[in-house]
Amino acid sequence: MHHHPRRSTRRMISIKIDSKVLADVEQAIRPHAKALFDDLGTTRMAIIELASVERTEQGPDEDKDDIVKVRIVDIEIAADEFTDEKLRQQSSAMYRQRSAEGTLDEVA
Structure with missing residues (x-):
């Protein structure tokens, strides 16, 4: 009798941030754009809301992580x-x- 190691059913989930910027998000960032541009590395504290917008599930024999893509849907700086x-x-x-x-x- 051969015992094969059972692959964990729980795989890691990789996270990708969607590059699409919603109009409302851009409008909220706009007043800070010049300062961010002029002084590279400057930071701003913000509250953001994330939404999951896409998922990629790997097949059972794939040795890759599942992927979730998130998008910033709201931001206040x-x-x-x-x-x-x-x-x-x-x-x-x-x-x-x-x-x-x-x-x-x-x-x-």
Whole structure:
């Protein structure tokens, strides 16, 4: 009797970010475009909403990851230092929660 190692039914999922920029997203980024262009490497804190827009499932004999493509469907960018700092604090709190309990999708 031969025992073949069973392949895990749980494969990794690779993530791709869709390059399509929706008009509303572009409009929200537009006021920050010149500063981002002029000072390469500059950052802006933002709240974004992601949507999964495409998935690629590999066949059972494929040794590749499944793929999910996500698109930014909404974004709000901090327009002042006060808002920027509030978003940084919230981001830090969310990171601490995620790193303490596992990933956010496992917590939900």
